[in-house]
Amino acid sequence: RPPGAAREPPMPLRLPIIGHLHLLRGYSVPYQAFTALKLRYGPVVRLQLGAVKCVVVNGQRHIREALVTRGHHFDFRPNFERYQRLFAGNKENSLAFCDWSSTQKARRDMLKAHTFPRAFTAQFQRLEGLVVEETGRLVRALSAHSTLQLKPLLLQTCANVFLSHFCSVRFGAQNAAFLDLLSNFDEVFFEVNQGYAADFLPFLMPLHRRKLQRLSAVTHKIREFINREVIGDRFERHQPDMEPADYLDSLIGRVKAPGKEPLDWDTALFALEDIIGGHAAVGNFLTKLFAFLVAEPQVQRRIQQEIDAQVGVDQPVTISHRLVYTQAVIYEAIRLISSPIVPRVANQTSELGGYTIEKGTVLFLNNHDLSMSEELWAEPQQFRPERFIRAGKLFKPEYFLPFGGGRRSCMGYKLVQLVSLGVVGAIMQRFTLRPLGGDLAPYRVPIGSLALPKDSFTFQLEKR
Ligand code: HEM
Numbered sequence: 001r002p003p004g005a006a007r008e009p010p011m012p013l014r015l016p017i018i019g020h021l022h023l024l025r026g027y028s029v030p031y032q033a034f035t036a037l038k039l040r041y042g043p044v045v046r047l048q049l050g051a052v053k054c055v056v057v058n059g060q061r062h063i064r065e066a067l068v069t070r071g072h073h074f075d076f077r078p079n080f081e082r083y084q085r086l087f088a089g090n091k092e093n094s095l096a097f098c099d100w101s102s103t104q105k106a107r108r109d110m111l112k113a114h115t116f117p118r119a120f121t122a123q124f125q126r127l128e129g130l131v132v133e134e135t136g137r138l139v140r141a142l143s144a145h146s147t148l149q150l151k152p153l154l155l156q157t158c159a160n161v162f163l164s165h166f167c168s169v170r171f172g173a174q175n176a177a178f179l180d181l182l183s184n185f186d187e188v189f190f191e192v193n194q195g196y197a198a199d200f201l202p203f204l205m206p207l208h209r210r211k212l213q214r215l216s217a218v219t220h221k222i223r224e225f226i227n228r229e230v231i232g233d234r235f236e237r238h239q240p241d242m243e244p245a246d247y248l249d250s251l252i253g254r255v256k257a258p259g260k261e262p263l264d265w266d267t268a269l270f271a272l273e274d275i276i277g278g279h280a281a282v283g284n285f286l287t288k289l290f291a292f293l294v295a296e297p298q299v300q301r302r303i304q305q306e307i308d309a310q311v312g313v314d315q316p317v318t319i320s321h322r323l324v325y326t327q328a329v330i331y332e333a334i335r336l337i338s339s340p341i342v343p344r345v346a347n348q349t350s351e352l353g354g355y356t357i358e359k360g361t362v363l364f365l366n367n368h369d370l371s372m373s374e375e376l377w378a379e380p381q382q383f384r385p386e387r388f389i390r391a392g393k394l395f396k397p398e399y400f401l402p403f404g405g406g407r408r409s410c411m412g413y414k415l416v417q418l419v420s421l422g423v424v425g426a427i428m429q430r431f432t433l434r435p436l437g438g439d440l441a442p443y444r445v446p447i448g449s450l451a452l453p454k455d456s457f458t459f460q461l462e463k464r
Contacts, residue, residue, distance in 0.1 A: 009055055009355040011046040012037070019048030021200060029448035030195060031340060031368035034058065038369065044353045050200030052078070054362040055352070060399040062353045063365045066344060070352065071406030075100035076345035078362050080199040085212050086192065086219065093270040096342055097192075100407065106261040107271050108411060110254060114166060114247040115275070116414045119320070130164045131419060132316045135426035141173065142427070147436060147460050150290055151452065154423065155182045155283035161419055162279040166247040166272070167230050181225045182280075184218045186454065189280035191215055193339075193451035226273055235265070248272060278412045282419050284452050289333040289424065291443045291457045294435045296383050303329060303428045304464070317425030319418040326428070327394050328385035330420045334402045336383065338371040339450045340364075341404040368448065370399050434460040 014020050024033045037045045038058040047054045057066050066074050076099040077083075083091040092098045095107060117124040138157045142148070159182055160170040171178035191211075198204035235252055244250040251268040293300050306325045311317050344363040351357060372380045376399055377387065388395055403410035410416075427433075435443055436458050443457060 006351045006354055006356040009044040009046040009353075009357075010041045011048075012041065014048050017050070018201065019050055021049050021197060023047070024049075029338070029368060031338070031364075031366055031448060034364060034366040035369045038366065044355050049362075050197070051202060052200045052362055053358060053360060054364060055355075055357055056364045056366060057352065058366045058369055060370060060401075063341075063367065063370065063401065064405065065352055066363055066365055067341075067401070067405035067409070070350055071408070072100075073348055073350035074344040074346055074352075074357075074363055075406075075408050076347045077408075078199070078343050078345055081202055081205055082196065082199060082208070082212070083192075086188065086215060087270065088219070093267065095271055095274040095411070099345070100347065102261055103263070103267065105407075106254075106263065107267075108407075110250055111247070111271075111275065111411055114250070115411050127161075127165055127418065128319050131161055131319050131422035134160050134164075134170075135422050136316060138423070139426050139430050142431065142461055143463070145461060147458055149455065149458050151283065151287040151454075151456050152179075152182070154286045155186060155280065157423060158279035158283040158286070158419060159185075159276075161422075162276050162282075162415075163230065165415075166275060168246050168248070169230055171229070177225060177229065181222060183454070184222050185277050185280045186284075187218055188215065188222070189277065189284065190451040190453070193449045222273060222277075223269070226269070226276070230272075230276075247275065275411075278415065281412065281450055282416055284450050285333070285337070285416065286420060286423055287452055287456055288337055288445045288450070289330065289420070290427070290433055290459065291445045292333055292336065292383055293329075294433050294443045294457075294459065295440050297432075299329060299383065299385060300428060300432055302385075303424065304432070307425060307429045311425070311429065313429070317422060317429055319422050321421070321425065323421065323425060324389060324392065324394050325385060326421060326424055327417070328388035330417060330424065331388040331394075331396065331400070332383055332385040334416075335371045335377075335400065337445070337447050337450060338368040339402065339448070341367050341401070342408070344408065365404075367401050367404075370401055430464055432462045432464060434462055436460050 012020060012023065015022060023037065024030055027033050034056045035058070037056055043058040043062050045056045047056060057063055077097045079091065083094065083097045087093040087097065098104055117127055134157045138153060141153055156173055164170045196208065198208055231248065234248060238249065238252045238256060240257055244253055251272060254263045255265050255268050303326050306323050307317060310323060311321055344365065346357050346359050346361045346363065349356065349359045370376065374380055403413040446452065
């Protein structure tokens with residue numbers, strides 16, 4: 001190797017066919033395997049997972065290099081067969097799993113105005129109003145129960161916030177087709193959050209044939225509902241010079257009057273479905289957050305004290321309220337869940353931490369380590385929202401990267417924070433959550449992924 005030239009990252013001994021897949025087994029959270037590799041081989045480790053060349057990236061400095069400084073070299077996503085199948089045979093249809101392209105840039109630019117509404121704008125006020133409306137409905141529905149599974153109601157609330165915000169429609173809790181839609185979205189969300197050996201060993205794909213066929217039927221049903229109930233005749237009714245009322249209008253306008261970067265209707269429909277599907281991320285996240293809170297009565301009390309002091313009992317909690325402690329609780333739940341950054345892929349041969357990274361290499365960015373490292377956090381296993389508060393203000397350490405970063409960063413993080421604030425605020429204002437029968441054992445929150453199985457956690461609600 002010529003002096004000064006980058007070298008390959010270190011690599012453990014590998015087995016025939018499976019390569020290093022065996023090293024990922026035996027951990028309750030798969031990403032813990034990456035932390036173990038860091039301790040043994042250093043921050044950047046090369047792995048051959050079945051047929052796929054991979055690199056594991058650890059530590060804030062190297063993860064930032066991958067996401068931001070050299071983010072333009074690492075902006076593709078893995079080409080797993082499963083992703084292709086989930087998005088009608090072409091993963092480029094998906095907002096989160098496509099490679100970087102001018103279409104993706106255009107899709108992200110168009111979305112920004114809707115997913116990052118700026119405070120005090122008319123759009124923000126509209127969102128604020130509809131979060132109050134939907135959380136009001138949620139609280140009324142909860143008042144009719146003393147024990148219940150929260151997840152279905154949280155999904156309904158989040159879905160109606162997303163549908164009203166992006167498409168100006170909402171659906172009632174008695175609408176069977178709507179409830180089917182939610183369960184279909186939840187199933188797809190669960191699936192995209194799983195990792196399979198077959199992603200790396202394509203010859204195992206036939207084992208998943210039936211599940212993939214089912215998912216294909218499920219995504220088809222989602223598309224039918226969106227076309228029939230959400231879009232209806234809006235495409236035909238759309239006038240060229242009308243001001244877009246929502247994201248759906250912006251998409252239709254772009255398809256009908258393509259600027260420099262044309263958008264076809266099919267691609268627009270996938271972009272719409274993906275973003276509506278974001279409600280499942282928030283609904284699953286909130287379900288986990290409440291399962292954490294059941295075991296933390298003093299945290300619930302502090303949220304309630306904050307709300308009582310700043311909002312009172314007669315006014316609804318809104319997304320504009322500066323509830324620092326409640327916001328810190330949301331960060332703390334996100335930290336502890338430690339969901340992975342969607343893997344990146346090198347679009348060209350590049351470098352990272354002084355090592356060569358070959359074109360096509362899949363990068364796993366170990367943010368589980370960033371969220372749970374004892375070097376970065378005091379008692380990282382404990383639920384301690386105060387760690388996100390400094391001098392009375394919300395404080396986000398620079399090594400806290402739950403939404404990734406750079407040009408492929410999460411498009412939904414603002415909505416996650418705003419909608420979560422509205423929902424947590426509304427529920428805590430009126431109720432205290434207790435474990436059923438006083439037993440905390442069933443409330444162990446699975447971490448390492450946002451997704452929960454369909455039937456998860458029954459809570460006892462005590463009116464305040
Ligand atoms: C607690 C909930 C959520 C977490 C922890 C989360 C986290 C993430 C992460 C880590 C990434 C990959 C970022 C990267 O590669 O740098 C991502 C991508 C993405 N997220 Fe989220 N997300 C959440 C909710 C949402 C919601 C509600 C939406 C929709 C409104 C959303 C939309 C997206 C999209 C579209 C991408 C792909 C962006 C791209 O590849 O260009 N996310 N998210």
